[in-house]
Amino acid sequence: MIRPLEYCVNKQHIHDSVDTIDNRIVELLALRKTYIGKGKSLNDEQNGEQNIIRNLDSNYVLLAKRFHLPIVFIQSIFQEIENYINQDFIAKGYEQQ
Structure with a gap:
């Protein structure tokens, strides 16, 4: 859980929030990779849209x-x-x- 900063009253609260943020970053990177993969698979069908993904x-x-x-x-x-x-x-x- 990401505890609002104003409610972090000890180092464990900070540590737990940072761990949650790190997990979400990795989760979002994996999701991003999935979307890029889908975009590359659609590249053959919709060649002009590759510029949108790469720009x-x-x-x-x-x-x-x-x-x-x-x-x-x-x-x-x-x-x-x-x-x-x-x-x-x-x-x-x-x-x-």
């Missing part, structure tokens, strides 16, 4: 600014995510051959 770089800048985080930090996180997902799809492609 996310400018979105990272907006996200970083909205949440007051360094742009380079956010871009590097998403670059690592993309590297992982692309590596995974490349590996699966080789397995299917």
